[in-house]
Amino acid sequence: MWSSRLKLLLSVTLVLVSVHAQGQSFYSQRGLGLVRQFVSGQSIGLGGAGLALSDKITVNYLNPAALANLPVSFVSGNFRHAATSLESQAQDAVISSTNVSGVQFHLPLQRERISLGVGLMPYSEVEYNFESDGAVGATRFTETVEGDGGVNNVFVSLAVRPFNRLYLGASGLFYFGSLRNKWTVIFQNEPTFLNTRQEVRRHFTAAGVRFGAQFEVTPGWRLAAVFSPAVNLDVNKTVTLVNVDEFADFPDSDLEIPAAYGFGTAVFVRKKLLFAADYYVEQWGNSVADGYTSDSRRISLGVEYSARGNRLNSSFLSKTAWRLGFMHRELGLEDPVGEKVTETFGSFGLGVPIKWTAARLDFALEAGRRGSLSSNIVKESVVRFSVTATVGERWFFRGGPR
């Protein structure tokens, strides 16, 4: 049942999950960190647009309704490497990160009618590191403030296709994670001075839900929508003190993931060109998260060209897809007060078939900026390289493709 290629993909995915190494963003200091909106491996090359996509091989992480169109069992995993150049009026820094954007397993309960998906994906990440050297008299020290962590979610999705043109889906989400703030002082030339550390870690869990829908207006045109209500994260605090006798305790305050909704559309032209567009909103303006003053809004546009080999038995070359995309997002932050923080990215992507029948590697290169020196304190120039592996197998296969 578990073929060698599937075992290989699962092994690689598990390794990537365990080798998770986060990098930094100045803007991850606020709220729950930098929110990630991963739709699918295909959508990265399309500027992030993909709510309305219903490829026979693409496993969708944000719109559960799209799973109903998948014909066989799939395992999908995404790997991302990002490099960020941080620039402010006073200094520059370079930071990099390597992590996994999502892992999902899809199982068709009734081929192209009812599907089940189980997965894990990060929702947000926090990573920042500030450091400064100082001196008290003749004693030198290094003071560090670090933050890391983030929110992840495990989801179970159910997708149905009640009618030929209508796809519906729902995901049960379990949010979990922690946010850690750490302050340390290391004295360098005075052994009698005590190195101190205070580490506050806030753990949280919560349950949520997401609804999705796709509607095939015409065979080449789809509309889509998703919605997830707000979620309160129950917070528990743990404190680690090293050479600190007293801790200035503060009450645990709950955190909130705001409601989110999005709309998308995808149009096929002559079976070789695909145009996709998404509009996605997270209602941070309604939350009390630190630094957020307005909703986060994203617009994504993308185009894909291929010989339209998206059938399972199409030829290798015809399955290769070339993608271009554009994305602009208001993060919902203001830094400084009154100046919105936005990010703009361009992307180039490639989808190539793997030699097996239902498998594909999606590659994407994104480049863009977050913040700007003319409006904000910090500008981050980001380059990201992503790889998504999707491998399908005909488990429990009953009958041929439609």
Place this chain on the structure above:
Amino acid sequence: MKRLPQIAIVAMALAGLLAGCKQDDAIDGFDLLSNPADRGSVDSTTIWTAFEQTFEDSVRKTGSGSFLELGAFDGLETQILLRFDSVPDTVQVLAAKLLLNTNTIYATGDAKSSFRATVHKVNIPWTEGSVAYDEFHTGGNSFDASAISSAEIFSSAADLSTSDSLFIETLKLDLSPAGLELVRNWADSTRSDNHGILIDFEGSNFIKEFLSQNGSINQPRLELDVMRGTVRDTILSVADADAFLVNRVVEPAGGPLFVDNVFGHQTALRFDLSDIPRESTINNAVLKLNILSSQSNVKNSGFTVWVTTLADSFTTENVRVDSSGFTTTATVGKQTTVLEIPLLALLQVWVTESVQNHGILLRTISPGSDITRVAMQSNATDPLLAPRVEVEFSSAPNSN
């Protein structure tokens, strides 16, 4: 054409990986830190006294001390009491000398001077554990006005760096016939009028310090020239009780803070630590006391200050020391200008309020041993040199 996808993949991968091939940097400084409350601090500060008071307890008894003082200096007058209970009655005493070994002197400057020491018979009983100047001299006739011996005392001292040092100076007082008769009476155990002798001074401007019988060597002793039957011999009889009497004829100038050995001077200090956050880790805390040498009497061996914590708020009527609390000592040398006392452990418990801050008490570790006195600057004498604690500390973030 077929290779185009592979070429594109490699190019994208190289572009993405090379873009981040530099080592990750931490952001330098905290100007960009969004929440300043996430950051603590590393600071130093000087804490001055919120309360300081010097006070005088009862005069300390000198009989158990290691030294005997004779002379006058810096507003003080001292006399020596000795009693010999062990003169043998099995020999015939032909002659007697009183021997005292010098420890040091209390004097000003290097000019040489001298005074006359005289020895007198004591007429009233006394005990070394309780005798004091006022009680001894009350009623008059406590000692005979006529002297049984005398000698010139010079302003030179001794260096007791080793127990058998050649530099030990010995004062020898030959007893007169009346003194010899007195010694012979001491040998008669049936008599009850052995009250010993008093050594007095005339015209002194310094105080000479001798070793007492409480030491292990060179105690005050009688050197007796005796006949054992037909054999002539010399024996030594060590004093069985001794003490020195001290009278303060001039009060010390007000203003400084005092600690001394004989008059019970002590100093209470309390510091206001409100500027140090409760979440702080104390890395270094040093109490600094500036010494007023012009109003101090410190000999070469120094003066040891004993620091203890107060168990209650200080009042002169009720000074309660926390016997299980922090304690430490520090020695003031003859040349010490600033006495530094580490108080790290005490500051830490005060800052975190695990021990209530009632302040500290400075006092002597050897009450009644000699006339050493230490005077320290106060807020009244010089606010810039008043007692202070220099503290270096780290404070953890306070996210409240």
